[in-house]
Amino acid sequence: MATRKREEKAGTKLAAGMLGLTDINVFPKKAVLKKRPIRKYKHCYTTGPFLLPQNSGSLDWTLLNNDTTKQMARVTVFECQVGTVKTPVAPGALEVTLDPGESTHNANEYPEGFAYEIQVECNSKLVFPYVSVWPANFGVVLPGTGINSGSFVRLMP
Numbered sequence: 001m002a003t004r005k006r007e008e009k010a011g012t013k014l015a016a017g018m019l020g021l022t023d024i025n026v027f028p029k030k031a032v033l034k035k036r037p038i039r040k041y042k043h044c045y046t047t048g049p050f051l052l053p054q055n056s057g058s059l060d061w062t063l064l065n066n067d068t069t070k071q072m073a074r075v076t077v078f079e080c081q082v083g084t085v086k087t088p089v090a091p092g093a094l095e096v097t098l099d100p101g102e103s104t105h106n107a108n109e110y111p112e113g114f115a116y117e118i119q120v121e122c123n124s125k126l127v128f129p130y131v132s133v134w135p136a137n138f139g140v141v142l143p144g145t146g147i148n149s150g151s152f153v154r155l156m157p
Contacts, residue, residue: 041121060107065098
């Protein structure tokens with residue numbers, strides 16, 4: 001049986017400051033996959049449900065630590081199918097550590113046409129989340145898909 005020769009794709013380098021799509025097995029620097037929530041956080045923020053548009057290539061979340069101290073935060077992306085309980089999607093709950101003034105992000109592909117929610121748990125009100133949808137695997141935001149930190153809703157305990 002004949003087999004095709006595997007073709008290697010040449011990687012393209014993104015310009016400084018550009019965000020790239022990561023595989024679900026590649027985590028941001030200083031991020032740890034958490035199977036079960038162990039640490040309790042003071043604050044929990046949510047985007048609420050939102051739909052991925054038809055031409056979405058990836059869903060990206062970004063965190064910025066504007067606090068003067070190192071902060072830990074946990075970010076979970078949920079799929080919210082109608083008539084079922086929301087479920088975390090791969091890679092699951094990611095716990096990240098951010099130095100003062102540092103930011104991080106994670107972008108993954110998810111099926112379009114479904115509702116999603118992103119929850120951010122942290123101990124400082126100076127950790128700012130942002131969510132956007134990209135048409136491909138680099139950081140060009142689809143117009144109208146950005147959810148800035150002021151639009152996140154704080155969940156009360």
